[in-house]
Amino acid sequence: METSDKSEPEVVCWRDGALDGACLASARYGNHKFDRHLHDELVIVMTEAGAGQCHTRAGSEIAGPGSVLVFGPGEYHSGEVWEGREWIYRAIYLDMEGIGALSAVFSPDARADKPLLIPPGLYQDPHLAGLLVKAHASLDERGCVSLMERQANWWAAMGMLVGRYGRPAEEPVETRREARKMEQVREYVAANYERDISVDELAELVGLSRYYLTRAFCKTFGLPPHAYATQVRLLAAKRMLAAGHTAATAAAAVGFYDQSHLNRLFKRAYGITPGAYAALKPGH
Structure with a gap:
């Protein structure tokens, strides 16, 4: 692990009662490396400034402004701040309750054990990234933004994410x-x-x-x-x-x-x- 001499990482996490199964985070990292690890939630990362290089079994990708980075539950990954500079991002962590809530809204015919799937990967989609950041920021300003507006921003962003990239989980093939x-x-x-x-x-x-x-x-x-x-x-x-x-x-x-x-x-x-x-x- 390497940590910037300039400053310690700044990470804030919270939940909003308007959302089901979602944890939100804002982070700023200087020169930092993340060891290989996993999350038990679906992770959606929107870079606001700088960039991060992420490594998965599929390869390495650089997440900068205008991108949306998705990690599936249980997917191993590691990474570092790109070129040791700075990485400022917002993240959404959706547990199975949150994924189920998305499925209920956008894929009501999906089976409970086969919920909606957002395939892991890096999506270069400035429009979607901007909408997700807007929703995230409104949830970070609960005292200034009404409940109705926070929910409207959230479902508009989730609707675009699911509409563009979501798909029902496939039936597993015969396992060897x-x-x-x-x-x-x-x-x-x-x-x-x-x-x-x-x-x-x-x-x-x-x-x-x-x-x-x-x-x-x-x-x-x-x-x-x-x-x-x-x-x-x-x-x-x-x-x-x-x-x-x-x-x-x-x-x-x-x-x-x-x-x-x-x-x-x-x-x-x-x-x-x-x-x-x-x-x-x-x-x-």
Whole structure:
């Protein structure tokens, strides 16, 4: 991780009671690198100034003003401020409730287990980016903008996003045997992340060698099992911090060695410390 000597990152997060399942954030980063990590929400990022370079399994892309960057739930990514300068952006995090609300409005015939999908990627769309920024900014000024106007801005922006790029989630194709086993391993790790699970335990679970299991898991999900377990622990720690637990309590509960271990990995992944995240503006 590299952090600018000029200033610390500035990140503000909040919720608006007018929206279902949406968390909002405004951020400014100087020279900073984000370690590979994931979110359990759909993430929509609109750059206001500067640029960020983002890396996914599909490759690397540079998000600048006029672009909309989308990450799917569970999609691993990393990145850095482009050329070490500055990246100022607004972001929307939609959990499954929020995605379901979009589906109910814009795709009412979609099944509950097959909600609307915004394919991940970088969209160079200044019109859409401007509308999303306008909606986001009005939600950042709750005391000055009426509820009706905030909701109108939000649904206009979401309507354009879904209308241009949304599509119903496709029925899965017949899953290969190896893929089913890797999904079984991932679910097992997610259910037992508090423990220090061995590769031998996972290999025995699905009847594969340790070497083959590690290679197949990495090929399927983009990172080895131990790195996935770390990401699950970080997400669990975020939920505990948001619920009011201390960093020390969260670190112990989710399986990190100690609080300093959580602090180091949390900041490398999300750009702020657990303490700073816990102190972010509470929801409304």
